[in-house]
Amino acid sequence: MDQPNILFIMSDDHAAHAISAYGSRINHTPHIDRLAEGGMRMDNCHCVNSICTPSRANILTGQHSHVNGVQTLADKIDGNRDLLIQKLLKNEGYTTAMVGKWHLGQGEPHDPTGFDFYSVLQGQGPYFDPEMIEQGKKKQYTGYTTEIITDLTLQWLDSRDKDKPFFFCCHHKAPHREWQPSPKYATLFDDRDIPEPETFYDDYSNRSLAAAAAHMRIGRDNKIADVKSLPPTGLDEQGVKKWAYQRYIKDYLRCVQSVDDSVGTLLDYLDASSLTDNTIVIYTSDQGFFLGDHGWYDKRFMYEHSLRMPFLIRWPAQIEAGSVCDEIFTNIDFAPTWLDAIGLDIPKDMQGVSGLPLWQGKTPENWQQSLYYRYWMHTGGGKQYGHNVCAHYGVRTRTHKLIYYYGKSCGTTGSTDDPVTPLWQPEWELFDLVKDPNEMKNVYHDPAYADVVKEMTAELERLQAKYGDTPEH
Numbered sequence: 001m002d003q004p005n006i007l008f009i010m011s012d013d014h015a016a017h018a019i020s021a022y023g024s025r026i027n028h029t030p031h032i033d034r035l036a037e038g039g040m041r042m043d044n045c046h047c048v049n050s051i052c053t054p055s056r057a058n059i060l061t062g063q064h065s066h067v068n069g070v071q072t073l074a075d076k077i078d079g080n081r082d083l084l085i086q087k088l089l090k091n092e093g094y095t096t097a098m099v100g101k102w103h104l105g106q107g108e109p110h111d112p113t114g115f116d117f118y119s120v121l122q123g124q125g126p127y128f129d130p131e132m133i134e135q136g137k138k139k140q141y142t143g144y145t146t147e148i149i150t151d152l153t154l155q156w157l158d159s160r161d162k163d164k165p166f167f168f169c170c171h172h173k174a175p176h177r178e179w180q181p182s183p184k185y186a187t188l189f190d191d192r193d194i195p196e197p198e199t200f201y202d203d204y205s206n207r208s209l210a211a212a213a214a215h216m217r218i219g220r221d222n223k224i225a226d227v228k229s230l231p232p233t234g235l236d237e238q239g240v241k242k243w244a245y246q247r248y249i250k251d252y253l254r255c256v257q258s259v260d261d262s263v264g265t266l267l268d269y270l271d272a273s274s275l276t277d278n279t280i281v282i283y284t285s286d287q288g289f290f291l292g293d294h295g296w297y298d299k300r301f302m303y304e305h306s307l308r309m310p311f312l313i314r315w316p317a318q319i320e321a322g323s324v325c326d327e328i329f330t331n332i333d334f335a336p337t338w339l340d341a342i343g344l345d346i347p348k349d350m351q352g353v354s355g356l357p358l359w360q361g362k363t364p365e366n367w368q369q370s371l372y373y374r375y376w377m378h379t380g381g382g383k384q385y386g387h388n389v390c391a392h393y394g395v396r397t398r399t400h401k402l403i404y405y406y407g408k409s410c411g412t413t414g415s416t417d418d419p420v421t422p423l424w425q426p427e428w429e430l431f432d433l434v435k436d437p438n439e440m441k442n443v444y445h446d447p448a449y450a451d452v453v454k455e456m457t458a459e460l461e462r463l464q465a466k467y468g469d470t471p472e473h
């Protein structure tokens, strides 16, 4: 059979719990769901550094952030490096393209390399009328960015070199803040309240101080641009929080709806062009997001809602329709899996592993039982820039999660007036994900978990040694 095409659709900050195929309580995504119906839903897919720029680098390099050098939003990809998935595929005879959000730097040597065609947003890019960098030159577009990215994708697919298999990255900026829906969906959800999540009124007790110190509380920390107006007068603190959540989540979900439309348009194109059978279609997002979970918006933490990535994949030739995979899979595994899927060797410098057997419904006996995570972005002012989330690293297995907060720049009260003061002593958290899937109780100091602490600490040390990362003391 001919080598498969790869259509890699990635949005920005789209949490799995805002996709109906993942059981969303708050919205319906019929087109993204088509991938789950016709392929596989991966339920344990996670990022290794929950922030936009690093996650994109993790995906393209198959490496952890401390190895590829992209650890924070301020870091940029080195376009001269050979170990980029698009270059490896291009060398193999693929035609390659990237449209939409790049966010890995601009100008030499950070512009996209290894793509036959690219048209990318500058940095985060706006929701309307984007000026793109297209093949090294600025080009102004008019309209809603999600639709423009979809149109550019269709145009390229139509005009591509059809003698070659393709690798296409369609990377939406939506639904990143500050959320601006398409006029088409401006009034969607106006007739109802969106349910608040179970942990919306979290008071951050029974955990490290890191959670309480974070500046991502809905109602208190969001900008006016996030909710588009000042709260109505006369509301108390809880009233403002409830009001801001509805304002935030509705605009977020309206932006998601346009992304869902985009996926539908692209899947229809594949059907109409007889490309469906031999195209691997993936829908994911660069990381998860707090949708009011723990009272928050944003991401960064190793907590579940931010760590988890949606990952839906359809490949009729190899993947059983309607299948579900619960094995641990991370964003450094994407590139190795693509290489394996088309029959190429995985370069030894890639740190991820191939999940091809998982896609084929077979779990290898030695499949990874844990993942390593690290978030560095605790500098840069500590407030809006880093949301005052102190640096941490940790390990997650299928049943437990161990986190070590070593950051030294978090304030201790969580108040936006709190200056960036030296952190308390470093802190540990252990969560029992089976008994406490919402991570509301740190059991690190509970004697009943002494053995688990020991095992998880050993696993953390093993992974740091394996990946060549340096522990903090």
Ligand code: CA
Binding pocket: 012, 013, 051, 052, 176, 286, 287
């Ligand atoms: Ca993101």
